[in-house]
Amino acid sequence: MNARSETLLWIAQRASAAVLALCVTVHLATIVYAVRGGLSAAEILNRTHGNYGWLAFYALFVAAVSIHAPIGLRTVAAETLGRRGAVLDLLTLVLGVALALWGWRAVLAVFG
């Protein structure tokens, strides 16, 4: 992969990491706050159904994961397995798309 593409991947991973830092913090804080008195799945779905705020938040969360994780795994594969090149780049793309589709499907499910 050329220098420009590598640099853009690096920017994408750093930017998605910044988004994830915020999203994970909000996600964990919300869990801790919401389950203080015990919480059932039904109660969670009751709060998330039709809530456009949570829809937007978790859609962004999934997008950041879908960008961040495959780029990191590409580096891990390159360094630990010594695999580089077009096949690895294609697998990275497939993993990113799969994570996005699975994640957004789950987000839509809790939105209702």
Place this chain on the structure above:
Amino acid sequence: MAATLRVSVWRGAAAGRFQEFEVPRRESQTVLDVVTHIQRECDASLAYRYACRVGMCGSCAMTVNGRARWTCRTHVSKVAQDDRLEIAPLANLPVIRDLVTDMSRFFDKWAQAKGQFQGARSRRDDFARVMPDSPQRLAVDAAIECIGCGVCYSSCDVVTWNPDYLGPAALNRAWTLVNDVRDTAGAARLAAVAGDAGCHACHTHMSCTERCPKQITPTAGIAGLKRAAAAAAWRGEL
């Protein structure tokens, strides 16, 4: 201080073994003094490399008790454990024989990173004026004293994982030239150092920075290259 030092020295090439020697302990003794004593008094066939003996030439680096060090400026008293030393060739480089490594790949990477200055002036032009307190000149000052000893390269985990990785020294050299206001090869140099074996591969473990005998911080230079490459990519110049 014990009267003698027990020293294990690597013998052979990639395949080999450690050989034990006993060396008299002396005041202000350096690791290079120990290796020289072994070669002159115990076994003349021992191969090792040195030149200046005063920390200028960068040729005497070896792995001492598991860490890459310049041996001419490393006192035995600082590194011996229980009056023992283990001396091996630098890691991440092919061993030619005993303590001598083949440094050609290390220096080839300086060339790959476009570590040569390229200017636009001729001998008929006036001197370039570079303000000593300008940010670029200060960045160069912080990184320019590299002696090419290979300690950083030998200590770098990323080089171990990816033998194509340019390594801290070559990237540090590129960083000095990126900040040289007289240099005209900036875009080509950034393209050379921003590939998949370049600055973005650095994990910021900082072993290079911790072990550099000249107290250079290659990690900071590599981070600077990442920022410079990102800015160039953003402007469409990469």
